[in-house]
Amino acid sequence: MSQQTELLREERFSGRPKAVLLDLDGTLYRGETPIEGACELVEELEEAGIACWYLTNNSTRTPEQVAAHLRGFGIPADATRVITSAAAAAHYAKKRHPDATAFVIGEHGLRSALAEAGIAMPDEAELAAGASVNLVVQGLDRDLNYGQLTAALGYLLSGADYLLTNPDRRLPVGDGFLPGAGSLAALLETASDVTPVVIGKPSGIMMRYALDLAGIEASEAWVVGDNPHTDLAAGLSAGCPTVLVLTGVCGRNDWRQRCERAGAMPDAVCEGPDEVRALISGMRIAGGPANT
Template identity: 95%
Template structure:
């Protein structure tokens, strides 16, 4: 085993996975720069018959936009393998609230996903005319105004259910940060006393959706990411083997402390994508139940 890879639970890596659930920013790229080895990892896994799925808490982009962004880094991503928190939220809404009429705080990615799922979303004129709303779906909206917050609060106080695409409190942008969807949710929850159902990482809801789409069991899919609070916690919630890469939030000197604070220790720690690739290459056949 490479000195740049540490196995904390060897029993979790009895064989190769059937799929790898990959985080994006901090795992495959940083900002607008691809991480060394990311494209090689994806290419070699796909050639070996190991499906790569891309999981993102970003609710503002469609899967097609995310895949195009990844291809711009040389990563051969297909939109059918991209799972956004918006898509997971739309699926959950359709399953749990099939006849819902939703008030949406969010951008194109969320509205597009809800429309594809057949969730009714009254426009401004219909809302002004008194259209009934029984579901508030909230993601990141960088054009949010006080009127929208007031309307959402009114619906929540009137008994509407509340879905939150992802709990991220802030988003790194250049040298600073933007308030994230979780920050907006904190405002609405404080005002309404209604806690949202959280869909995206670290929630197990998004992970179960991903596993269902992939058609595999949790033990057959590795979760690879850089964030203990989201990626590792999500993998832990789903029961998947987890691999922490030291290309984003965590470094070699502080990963253990960060993971302990998050309450989510990884099953393996790899320096980066090349080490993940080497770890998988060194294992036997795909994990999971035998056909015999």
């Protein structure tokens, strides 16, 4: 284990995890650049029988697109292990609103997930003809127009339930930012006085969905991410051991202050993927001795 790794709550780690729930941007890559050691981390974990799952608040891409993006960095990702906020929202909608007719603000990833879950989504002609809507599902939509916002507001004021894929206020692009799904939700919530059910990180809904798919208990899954407000908060709310990597939002000099402000203190802090790999390899196998 690297001397740079900080174990803040060693008792939270009962041994090697059965699975690792990995954040993407800021943890495995930054923008279009892979983070050093990310590919080796995934390869070594999989070889050791520790399943890698990929969790993203991005609702615009399908799991297949996310997996292809990761493979482009040399990370051997399988789409069946990718969990997007769109997929989690579709699962939640099907479970809680099985007969819903949804008005959707979102891109291909969200619409595809809802369609696969069997959620009815009237097209423009059907809506114009008076199709009823009892659910608004909203994610990021970079082609959103005022008419769509007005329609969504009308459905919410008429009693439709409201699901939000993720609360991210800003979306990093290149050297700047775009308004995120959370910023669009702030407008609708202000206008309607309807608070959405948040699906993605830091909500525990997405985490419980991931744990159910992985077939494991929270204590058996480590959450690894760079953002205290989303990754760490989600992991802690689900009861998972959490590892902060200093490859994205936080740096060596400010991680503690950022985590304190977020109210999400990690169980361990690693410089990056190589240290995560060393931390896991140094953990005891359940009932066995630690590696030396």
